[in-house]
Amino acid sequence: MMHHLIVLPILLPLLSGLAMLVKRDSILLPRRAIALTSTAALLVISAALVIQSDSGEITYYALGDWQPPFGIVLVLDRLSALMVCLTAFLALGSVAYACAGDDRKGSNFHGLFQLQLMGINGAFLTGDIFNLFVFFEVLLIASYSLLMHGGGKDRTQAGFHYVALNLAGSAMFLIALGVLYGTTGTLNMADMSQKVAALDPDQLGLIKAGAFLLLVVFGLKAAILPLYFWLPRAYSSAPAPVAALFAIMTKVGIYAILRVYTLIFGGGAGELANFVQPWLWWFALATLALGGLGVLSARDLRNQVAYLILISVGTLLVGVSMNREAPLAALLYYMIHTTLVSGGLFLLADAIGEQRGKAGARIVPGRGVTQPALLGLFYFVGAVTVIGLPPLSGAIG
Template identity: 70%
Template structure:
């Protein structure tokens, strides 16, 4: 039974989504119950997968018992387990927030929400590049509808831009897959890694071109400059619960970069070894610098949080391009806190919007808030955490990244990252002073946060102090994850040379790492 857990992150949201869509005329209470129950179970599955992966065994699940490199496989290692748990926690609280009424602004919200979770988790678990493309399309199709949930001019305009860019990205993805299959004869990632290492010079050029096409696609998904201009408008226009879930979407692109360019085009790839690192390095720094300027120019809180997402993207990309396990471990510690906290800030922006009347979330003088103490406390913790102020986890993550930076790269990353943090502090201070201190005369009105919305927002923003308190055990896990990623031969052996003694079930195989 435990081996079947490897497909549960895909099966659970798939069946929950289909059940909700099948009963689309059912009551809102039924849909909420099914959706929240499925997401709560998904969190439990994520915890179980983390526990399984902690023994350093890389497992795979072969659908239909078709063994790799020919069949479809779902792979569990430390990185995929971490990403599934992160997605599950974020989705649970975003879904809880939506259940306070936002889910009724349009049709089929919960069904689409579940299908997007299926696509995201599938992207994290798959061991095959073609199925990575398939799961990308599943999550994107669901996200198109969720982005425009509730309608409106702003959502429709940003949705059309989002759809057009991602359709172009999908076309490039297919072209890259076709070229890679033509030169390597396989799309199983472990098999590709083995063949790239022994690639002859006549095929190296085409393989490099296809690899750079993949990097372009993943750069679009992760919103790396110059492919990030769609994000602020799309995230700012999306419903709060959807924008909170979208905080993980850029991390899907970063995960794909980590997986593909450490496994297939990593340091063992011969002539193509580490070919993407310079592009990721300079793209990450440029994203970080421009996003910092965007924070200062933001005129409403939703746009500000969107640019803070881009600040975290630039930081993660720059860290991903650095050599060594220390930078990988720092990246993996920083990623959960920035994902959860920015998700919580999108929810907080919606609460502030509701209580400020016509001014909404715009950074302008307006009537006082009904719950200034609660919202002010959450605003301070969230912004301090995302800007990297101690004692919150953002400061620990950034310090780890700075410490892991090689001496020759410090002049670039240290200066840009610290200035970006200062810009975030200035922008947050301007917004906070306007929302909570520069209130005009008038009666406080608007809806209260309520239990569901308050708990969801506080839980996500509360990740900033919680992850700081748990920094010791978390960094132990991220250190081991970085060590596993830095030795791709273990992944390759686990998939292509399984030990029969470890085959607990006919459809599942595992390999004990050396």
């Protein structure tokens, strides 16, 4: 039974999401109950997966009992279990916040939310690089609709740019997969890592081109400079619970970079070993610098939090580019911290905007605000947490 737990983070949100989409015109209360129950169950399952992976043993689940490298496999290790658990924890808070009223703005909110969870969890668990593309598409299709939940000019414009850029990224992803499959003859990541190490010298240029194409795609998902310009507007325009879940979306890109360029193009890749590390270092520093300027120049709390996510992306990418055990351990510790803090700040910025009325979340003095000190105190705590003052987790990371 424990062996089948690996597939449940994909199967559970898929079934609950489809059930709510089929009955999308039904009463809202049952859909809220299904969404909360399903997400809470997902958190319990992901916690069990963390415990299961704690021994350090890597386990896999062969769908249809087709064994690798020919079949589709899901792979569970400490990293994938951690990311699924982090996603479930963030999602539960986002769903609970949405049930306070944000989900009334569209009948499909909870169903699409669950399908996005399915795509995110699948991206973290897959051991096949083509199915990484498939799960990317699932989470992106759901996120397109969630971004425009409730309508409005700003969301429509941000959604159009978001869709256009990600469609271009999907096309490049497929081209990169074609190049890699044509040179290695496999799409299983573990098998591909062995094939890359044994490539003929005349194939190195072709597979390096495919690897660089993948880096562009993952950089777009992670919002790395110069591919980050879509993120501030999209995240600041999205409904608060959607933006909170989007805090994990950039981490999917970071995870893909970490997984692909340490497993396939890591130390055992021969002449291609760690060839992207110098590029990652400079992209990381540039993302940090531009993200910092965005935070300082922001005139809206939601926009400010969106730029804080870019700072976290740059910080995480610095850890990836160092390619040593200690920075990678710090990266994973900091990833938990920054994801939860960023998601919470999106919800808090929305609560402040709702309370202030016409002034909204703009960074200007508000009038007619009831209990301003309480939410102001919460935002101050969130800002201190972002800074990472000791003994908070950001300082330790």
